[in-house]
Amino acid sequence: MNMANTMSNAVSGAAVDVTTKAGTKAGAKTGIAFLGCGYVADFYQQTYANHQDSLTLHGIWDHDRARLEKFSAFYKLDCYASFEEMLADPEVEIIVNLTNPHAHFATSKRILEAGKHVYSEKPLAMEIDQARELVALAEVKGLQIVSAPSSVLGPAAQRLWQAVRERELGTPRLVYAEIDDGLIHKMGYENWLSTSGTPWPAKDEFYTGCTLEHAGYMLSWLVAMFGPVTEVVSMASLCIPDKGGDTPENYTTADFSCALLRFESGMTARLTNSIIAPHDHRLRIFCDEGELCAHEVWNFHTEVEAYPLARNKIQRGMEKFLHMRPKRKLAVAKNPKTKFAEGGHPMDFVRGVADMAAAVRMGRPARLGGAFSLHITEVTLAIQYPEIYGTPYVPQSRPAQIEPV
Structure with a gap:
């Protein structure tokens, strides 16, 4: 070497x-x-x-x-x-x-x-x-x-998953998931540099598309919690064809998608991706007894909160007119050994590599192994390209249920 x-x-x-x-x-x-x-x-x-x-x-x-x-x-x-x-x-x-x-x-x-x-x-x-x-x-x-x-291997995702498994707010019935990043092309991305000085690859990001780049963050959590996706109904659109000087040639990639997903467990979810609507990375799970919410799925230690169902007229009025709801924070375990660089991303990007390495050493499949990764890829492609895959689309892949960490 x-x-x-x-x-x-x-x-x-x-x-x-x-x-x-x-x-x-x-x-x-x-x-x-x-x-x-x-x-x-x-x-x-x-x-x-x-x-x-x-x-x-x-x-x-x-x-x-x-x-x-x-x-x-x-x-x-x-x-x-x-x-x-x-x-x-x-x-x-x-x-x-x-x-x-x-x-x-x-x-x-x-x-x-x-x-x-x-x-x-x-x-x-x-x-x-x-x-x-x-x-x-x-x-x-x-x-x-x-x-x-x-x-999905991080502590916030695991705590939310635990709340779902243990029915902390009753049976989950519906999911709203958002990966909206705002008008990226107007945010001065030309000045975005990685810590070592590499520019943000605008053309690649626009050409690949926000759905292919980002939907996996939500899908991996949802498939872990509710099993494989069995049906995808999607609409994807290029809403802003001109994104300035870094607009790719022959640019047709969707900058917005909205998908309705049905899971093997019977759960229904709506997943939205865009680089248009204001920043919103919330995952909300509506249950019989209230709402579970992870506020920022790009943060390993994001707040996970439970909003109990409004039980009386006063509580319902406060929720409707004042947007005030009683809530309780669900404790998210933090490993004191897990560090993030100052100004870096609040996700442990090597967590998946370490989990894979442990699986290799033990001679077992990785939690997010080939079948799981293939399924996430297939569903993501179906969401971004409904004109190719058709809608509704029935994924062919069916990964086994993964185990919690």
């Missing part, structure tokens, strides 16, 4: 003792590498420190040499001379794919063909047949593939 910088303490350590394709020996650290050093890579690097007891980052690579060298110098990380060198590194078991979404399929396929496990940024692939091919290839090779997001 060529050294761009001296290996820092953050990525040094003894070589991983690889025993079988299933993973390292129990108790040993799992070797990982980062493929791609773009905007999102900072979020992974900044939360890698939370998992150094189980993971060792052996190196990074990016096809953009200048970006690679800048990221390497900023974090004092070792970098590979080529993608091929990364694939050939015997100390690396899991490659974290942080490339452009349109490169996910080709790069993840090469990783699997090289005998490595894949943890991919979302989406797993841009087409459902590609996603199915990746999951099938991983199965044939006895490997694991997981796609972000992993926020």
Whole structure:
């Protein structure tokens, strides 16, 4: 391996003792590498420190040499001379794919063909047949593939899920889920830089679409709590075709979508995605005895609150006219060892990688493994492209119920 910088303490350590394709020996650290050093890579690097007891980052690579060298110098990380060198590194078991979404399929396929496990940024692939091919290839090779997001493994999601399982406000009946980010193209994103200095990739974000980029945050929570989606009714629209100087050529990707989802458990949900309506990342679950609400699904420790049903005329009047409701906070467990960089994202992006590594070491499927990730991808694609998938759409994938953390 060529050294761009001296290996820092953050990525040094003894070589991983690889025993079988299933993973390292129990108790040993799992070797990982980062493929791609773009905007999102900072979020992974900044939360890698939370998992150094189980993971060792052996190196990074990016096809953009200048970006690679800048990221390497900023974090004092070792970098590979080529993608091929990364694939050939015997100390690396899991490659974290942080490339452009349109490169996910080709790069993840090469990783699997090289005998490595894949943890991919979302989406797993841009087409459902590609996603199915990746999951099938991983199965044939006895490997694991997981796609972000992993926020469902965080304490806020787990506490909300517990409230649903234990019927803290009675039987859940309906879900409203919002991933609205406001008028992004008017927010001065030209000045948005990652901690290491990489600009926010506006054209890629607009071209890929807010639904493919963001719906998984809600869908992963909902599928965990209520089982697979069995029916999707969707409308998606490009409401603002001109987003200024970074508008992609031949831009037709929806900047708004609204989907009605039916789940195997019988639950019904409405999921909205947009980069138009004001910021709103709430997940609200309406139950027989009131409402459960997680206020910000992009925050691992977001407030989770219970709003009991208004029981009398005074309470109903306060709710209707004064927008005042009695509430109680549900305690969200906080691990004092979990740290977030100052000015960084309040999500532990490496939590999913660590969960996958634990699964590899133990020889069990990852919680968010291939079947789960494929389902999230399939439903997301059906929401963003109703003109392709049809509406209503019946997903073909049916992952097994995942276990709480």
